Amino acid sequence: MIMKDKQKEGISKKPLGIIYRWLGDRIFFTLAFALGLTIIVLSVSMAWVLSDESSLAFKEFGIGGFLTGTTWNPGVGLKFGALPFILGTMVTSVAALAIAFLPAIAIGIFIAEYAPKWIGSIIDNLIHLIAAIPSVVVGIWGIFAFAPWMRESVYIPVFNWTANNWPSLLPVLGNPMGYGIATATIILALMIIPFTTVLTRDAISKVPREQREAAWALGATRWEVIRMAVLPYARGGILAGVMLSFGRAIGETMAVAMLIGNKNTLPFTIIGPAATMPSVIINEFREAVGSLHVSSLMGIGLVLFVISLTVNLIAAYITRKLSATGGQLV
Amino acid sequence: MLKNKKLAGAVVSEKTNIPNKKIEENGLPGIRMESRDLTVKYGTVTGVKNISLPICNEKVTALIGPSGCGKTTFLRSLNRMHDITRNATVSGEVLLDGRNIYHPKVNPVDIRRKVGIIFQKPTPFPTMSIFNNVVAGLKLVGIKNKKLLNEVCERALKQAALFDEVKDRLNSPGGSLSGGQQQRLSIARALAIEPEVILMDEPTSSLDPQSSSKIEDLIHELKKNYAIVIVTHNLQQAGRVSDNTGFFYLGELVEFGETEKIYTNPANKRTEEYLTGKFG
Numbered sequence: 224m225i226m227k228d229k230q231k232e233g234i235s236k237k238p239l240g241i242i243y244r245w246l247g248d249r250i251f252f253t254l255a256f257a258l259g260l261t262i263i264v265l266s267v268s269m270a271w272v273l274s275d276e277s278s279l280a281f282k283e284f285g286i287g288g289f290l291t292g293t294t295w296n297p298g299v300g301l302k303f304g305a306l307p308f309i310l311g312t313m314v315t316s317v318a319a320l321a322i323a324f325l326p327a328i329a330i331g332i333f334i335a336e337y338a339p340k341w342i343g344s345i346i347d348n349l350i351h352l353i354a355a356i357p358s359v360v361v362g363i364w365g366i367f368a369f370a371p372w373m374r375e376s377v378y379i380p381v382f383n384w385t386a387n388n389w390p391s392l393l394p395v396l397g398n399p400m401g402y403g404i405a406t407a408t409i410i411l412a413l414m415i416i417p418f419t420t421v422l423t424r425d426a427i428s429k430v431p432r433e434q435r436e437a438a439w440a441l442g443a444t445r446w447e448v449i450r451m452a453v454l455p456y457a458r459g460g461i462l463a464g465v466m467l468s469f470g471r472a473i474g475e476t477m478a479v480a481m482l483i484g485n486k487n488t489l490p491f492t493i494i495g496p497a498a499t500m501p502s503v504i505i506n507e508f509r510e511a512v513g514s515l516h517v518s519s520l521m522g523i524g525l526v527l528f529v530i531s532l533t534v535n536l537i538a539a540y541i542t543r544k545l546s547a548t549g550g551q552l553v
Numbered sequence: 554m555l556k557n558k559k560l561a562g563a564v565v566s567e568k569t570n571i572p573n574k575k576i577e578e579n580g581l582p583g584i585r586m587e588s589r590d591l592t593v594k595y596g597t598v599t600g601v602k603n604i605s606l607p608i609c610n611e612k613v614t615a616l617i618g619p620s621g622c623g624k625t626t627f628l629r630s631l632n633r634m635h636d637i638t639r640n641a642t643v644s645g646e647v648l649l650d651g652r653n654i655y656h657p658k659v660n661p662v663d664i665r666r667k668v669g670i671i672f673q674k675p676t677p678f679p680t681m682s683i684f685n686n687v688v689a690g691l692k693l694v695g696i697k698n699k700k701l702l703n704e705v706c707e708r709a710l711k712q713a714a715l716f717d718e719v720k721d722r723l724n725s726p727g728g729s730l731s732g733g734q735q736q737r738l739s740i741a742r743a744l745a746i747e748p749e750v751i752l753m754d755e756p757t758s759s760l761d762p763q764s765s766s767k768i769e770d771l772i773h774e775l776k777k778n779y780a781i782v783i784v785t786h787n788l789q790q791a792g793r794v795s796d797n798t799g800f801f802y803l804g805e806l807v808e809f810g811e812t813e814k815i816y817t818n819p820a821n822k823r824t825e826e827y828l829t830g831k832f833g
Binding site: 433434435436437438439440441442443444447451452455456458 | 632634637662663665666669670672674676677678679680681689690693694739742743746
């Protein structure tokens with residue numbers, strides 16, 4: 224009671240101060256709320272514009288028809304099917320992830336667990352540096368250095384060997400022109416290794432010291448400590464990192480568009496050219512004059528949007544799910 | 554137990570050829586472990602210096618003292634946990650069954666299997682099942698015999714007074730247990746590899762009173778078969794569970810002796826002041 228009376232006195236004595244504080248609180252709240260709302264409005268309107276603009280293509284070919292259509296012909300016939308690009312994106316991303324997965328996790332474990340501090344920090348800085356190289360720079364390096372080298376020293380010898388020994392495989396192997404699925408996949412893998420590595424290292428460094436010590440105390444060796452205590456505890460973070468890297472691979476545009484050879488028709492071959500969803504958008508948006516062509520590109524954008532969103536949601540789900548059963552000990 | 558001890562001892566002497574130093578008589582019977590002039594430094598900072606302290610069979614040795622006095626540092630030197638701490642250096646000797654565990658030819662992994670440790674926070678591996686947690690130490694050395702693992706798991710859980718509570722859900726993850734159960738699971742895991750000495754670093758400080766008293770009962774049971782060293786901030790607890798007590802202050806062992814004597818008639822003024830709550 225006494226406290227309340229005193230508080231009342233305080234309020235009546237300084238009305239201006241109270242109003243000022245109340246006002247500050249309201250202004251800050253409104254500002255924060257408005258900014259938060261902007262994000263929601265932005266993402267919803269983006270999805271809306273994509274679906275609105277692409278509705279023409281979906282109406283013309285049907286949703287199933289657009290997604291499974293194999294012909295993409297803006298010139299004659301005006302037929303647009305997205306399947307080659309969906310396949311191209313999936314094949315390059317999954318293959319890039321398969322290549323990048325183990326090396327990235329191994330590097331992450333090395334930095335976090337094995338490397339002496341100074342070596343660890345050098346590698347760490349280099350990896351951040353690599354991750355910061357603009358995609359178009361990687362692409363131009365790929366065009367003028369990596370792809371020609373791959374053609375001369377890998378694709379052509381392999382092609383010749385196959386032609387001599389196993390000619391029936393040639394249609395699967397494809398043309399050794401240097402620009403194609405294999406080149407794009409390798410470059411993509413190189414580009415996502417830094418991300419997976421950094422996220423793996425972060426997940427590992429969050430494993431509490433007690434968990435490691437518990438394994439040491441049972442007489443585990445260094446590798447056994449990692450296998451027994453560190454990796455199981457960090458698995459949620461590592462998997463989420465892998466999914467996020469996968470998301471990046473799916474959306475990666477410039478380097479892939481520069482190196483994949485840009486062939487819009489199935490079937491794809493191992494070293495021959497292909498196209499992905501981002502690469503067809505970046506290559507054709509300037510020349511898309513017909514409204515059906517624009518609408519079809521928008522449709523591909525929508526598919527890409529939905530796939531990226533799904534991958535990110537799965538990553539978030541994995542993190543939550545695995546850390547829930549993987550109990551955060553108080 | 555006995556058979557196992559002999560076996561382990563034989564393996565060490567065979568591997569390392571360390572002369573079997575006899576422990577001199579110093580009035581305390583059944584010495585299992587002993588530190589001699591043990592000093593631990595972190596870089597240039599001294600953690601503990603010149604600690605000489607015996608650890609006896611079938612006795613609980615309590616280490617008490619104010620925060621930062623070096624009790625945990627000393628405890629961790631007893632099973633070479635400092636080997637994994639950056640820039641920690643240990644000098645002096647720790648004898649286990651008369652052999653120096655810091656001899657360059659001794660493998661710290663072997664020592665940690667003979668001297669188990671329980672930490673302040675329960676440390677079950679949260680994603681492993683309860684069963685796999687208990688037998689984790691056995692699986693490390695390649696024991697795969699399902700029947701043997703089952704036997705050991707049941708024995709260790711019973712010794713840790715946890716068996717009845719978890720026997721129907723041995724396959725659920727270790728992280729699903731309550732804090733007190735997790736701590737007993739950690740104890741069961743340490744017991745499963747049949748250590749000779751058990752170190753406990755404030756084993757009840759993160760637990761509620763009921764779980765704490767369960768752990769204390771457990772310590773009473775376990776000391777029939779093991780030499781136990783316990784670090785605790787809780788003076789009542791040290792008084793209740795221990796037979797011998799060592800008082801640490803500023804990195805030195807101020808006084809060591811039978812708990813009853815230390816608590817009723819301490820020889821050192823510092824000890825008395827600490828026990829009566831004048832500092833700490």
